[in-house]
Amino acid sequence: MKKHNFSAGPSILPEFTIKNTAEAVINFAGTGLSVMEVSHRDKEFMSVMDETQELFRELLEIPAGYQVVLVGGGASMQFCMVPYNLLNKKAAYLNTGTWASKALHEAKFFGEVVEVASSKDENFSYIPKGYEIPEDADYFHITTNNTIFGTEIRNDLDVNVPLVADMSSDIFSRPMDVSKYGIIYGGAQKNLAPAGLAFAIIKEDILGKVDRPIPTMLDYQTHIKNGSMFNTPPVLPVYSALQTLKWLKQEGGLKVMEKRNVEKSSILYDEIERNKLFKSTVKNVEDRSIMNVCFIMNDEYKELEKDFLNFSIEKGINGIKGHRSVGGFRASIYNAMPKDSVEWLVQTMQEFEKKH
């Protein structure tokens, strides 16, 4: 039976990425060696690293003055690296969910943190608007897509201080204006590569302004100066990331991705609206994520939650159990998710509705 992988992350990757990685595990770039055992200083891998950074630039139209950094680990380490590198006195954070809260928590190790707004009062079911950012904040941090709660900031904000965005789960999902950001970072394991790789797109002139000494590996300048080769990078995940970027380009780039993502999410949101068994967990339509579609049983059908989960598993649908802090279901429909699989989920919801 075909499996439809709706996991929130690690999550579905393009077949192109999986197939090419499997081949490279046996024979990388015709070297006769596995991508797991080649030196990161070999010319074949050096060009993988270069090409990966170039495709970041090309696909996201990254302007001059920015650097692309690729490092081992995930976004959680970036929660600490961002304030280590940027927070002198005060930082402003928007609290839109679990990951935003974790990022905010780490910043407190380094200075004063102002939570400019929070949607915690309604279990993060909306994106706060109309807040004020202190003019003397060193930066303003947002989490653009909240995987657990299914909300997303889908426009590039205009703010009065450097804007730092965790885009772990919606990078490459739409064209964007990188020039509005100071740092864009994330873990790679949603729209890009297997887990174990993080990226940071950094406006160079925002660095070097803090007084504290920064340990070498936590200093973004270390990685910039060394082209992300200061230490051994996670070779295989970088190789896989390159495959995904090549696939993105081949498919037509980020405009095409956005069109598809809007279409796929609309199909699912329309069904959630129509189907009497389900309802969305997101309060405002404009805050709904095109990456993670969260929904729960309507009040009168609450007892069917487990039944629907089991029914979906029987249908080859993987990973739609919602996070424990929301309950219900979460369909993660990243770039690599085909429309067919979304339609299959909709059909499954309709079949289940007919049964009840």
Next chain:
Amino acid sequence: MKKHNFSAGPSILPEFTIKNTAEAVINFAGTGLSVMEVSHRDKEFMSVMDETQELFRELLEIPAGYQVVLVGGGASMQFCMVPYNLLNKKAAYLNTGTWASKALHEAKFFGEVVEVASSKDENFSYIPKGYEIPEDADYFHITTNNTIFGTEIRNDLDVNVPLVADMSSDIFSRPMDVSKYGIIYGGAQKNLAPAGLAFAIIKEDILGKVDRPIPTMLDYQTHIKNGSMFNTPPVLPVYSALQTLKWLKQEGGLKVMEKRNVEKSSILYDEIERNKLFKSTVKNVEDRSIMNVCFIMNDEYKELEKDFLNFSIEKGINGIKGHRSVGGFRASIYNAMPKDSVEWLVQTMQEFEKKH
């Protein structure tokens, strides 16, 4: 032509590991999904993580009171995590090479660092002995195997303060007495897994004694409390690590590995002694590494260095160019390196000798 991979790291892995990883990239544990796209919270991966930690314990005979931590990144981040977690006032370091120097450098961000001894005076061609460790040091740090210089501390030292060892390049190469160490850590990309994974074996009671607040991801206790699942671990490298550990067990464990490693390195050292073209870079025989065999051209044959390198490449020998700080050649013969390949290198050295 068969390739013989003598790279220093990332480096040769067992065929068992490569083959099983390639299969799991297509279909992981019969799930119908790639190991690159399964959730780290799926039961199939949870048991991979558990089994990996259990095999660490079994193969290294780790006693009670120790925890095994697996995290994203490599040893370079551990250079910073060790003093973050342990250095209150003073730390002692043994300087045996490039990586030992880097570890020492990071500790200086956190307190006073005493270099108890260094072999820098003779380009790190020996392991210093007979040094004194300050009694009030919070810990004593060593790098057991110096990949660049081909020296190794192959016994478990008895010292008067907690012993911390970077074993990136010789973990699992011999049976050892873990009870003599406070922390054993390393990157996985030599004897264990593809790059992007670090391990730390930690005696629990040495933690919690520093006054400074520790950012969440840099705190070993975070990873211990969460069974190395606080954040998304590098799923594929962990899977590959498990394959290598299974292979190690299957082959007979660490006693067998040590026997093989001693035999393989002896074959090579014997040839270096015998062959008039070459000489070892390591001053004392007892300091010679069984993992990285470094050698250079004898003085009168210096001009043949490039020729031998090219000749070895023609013979399918990969990665024996020495590090720029030593020159010459370095044959890395980790656990997965078959005796046949070492013999092939010896034969190549003999053929080259006959030509000149």
